[in-house]
Amino acid sequence: MKRDIKLYNVLFPIRMFYLLPTAAWLIILPGNFLIDSLVLLAAMAFYHYDNKKTVWKRSILRIWVIGFLSDLLGAALTFPLMLLFESYDTFLFPGGQLIVLPGIALAGVLIYALNKTISFKNCGLEPGQIRRLSLALAIFTAPYTMLWPVEWLYF
Numbered sequence: 001m002k003r004d005i006k007l008y009n010v011l012f013p014i015r016m017f018y019l020l021p022t023a024a025w026l027i028i029l030p031g032n033f034l035i036d037s038l039v040l041l042a043a044m045a046f047y048h049y050d051n052k053k054t055v056w057k058r059s060i061l062r063i064w065v066i067g068f069l070s071d072l073l074g075a076a077l078t079f080p081l082m083l084l085f086e087s088y089d090t091f092l093f094p095g096g097q098l099i100v101l102p103g104i105a106l107a108g109v110l111i112y113a114l115n116k117t118i119s120f121k122n123c124g125l126e127p128g129q130i131r132r133l134s135l136a137l138a139i140f141t142a143p144y145t146m147l148w149p150v151e152w153l154y155f
Contacts (some may be wrong), residue, residue, distance in 0.1 A: 009106060014023050029068075032141075036040050036064050036067055037056065037060055039141055040055075040059070040061055040137065042136075043132065043133050044056075044133065047132055048138075049125075049129060051123075054123070054124075054125045055120070055125065056057055058120075059119045059120050062118055063119045066111060066114045066115055066118065066119060067137070069110075069139050070106075070107040070111045070114065073106060073107065073110060074103035074108075074143055075103060075146065076103075077103045081100075081102065082084060082099055086143070097147055100146040104142050104143055104144060104147075105125065107142050108138045108139070111134075111135045111137055111141060112135060112137070113134075115133070115137050115138070116134040118131055119134075120134075
């Protein structure tokens with residue numbers, strides 16, 4: 001008897017690409033990269049760090065992947081909460097924003113912690129500089145779009 005073995009991606013199932021139109025992914029992925037780049041460069045300029053180009057080159061891909069995965073994990077926490085409280089639109093239910101706040105907070109904490117430990121390893125930055133950059137990325141790149149009504153997301 002022959003058994004079919006199927007392997008599925010546990011972290012990001014291919015079925016997720018069907019939830020949003022392909023054009024949306026062509027906007028979301030480069031958009032996240034651009035926002036991460038701008039926040040990183042602005043934070044380095046604000047703190048007067050040297051070697052901005054080198055730090056950006058050595059860290060941006062890790063920052064981008066960490067940010068995207070953190071956003072997905074935050075959304076993964078929010079989805080069951082929305083089902084539990086039967087709130088499908090964050091603006092129709094008065095406490096709807098409270099339902100998505102744990103997902104936003106989780107994503108922000110993950111962005112901070114993972115960037116602090118992974119993204120800036122080979123950049124020659126001091127621990128204080130790494131903490132400040134990680135905090136700026138966590139604050140300014142957390143997925144605040146979860147607060148938007150669901151209708152805004154349809155194209």
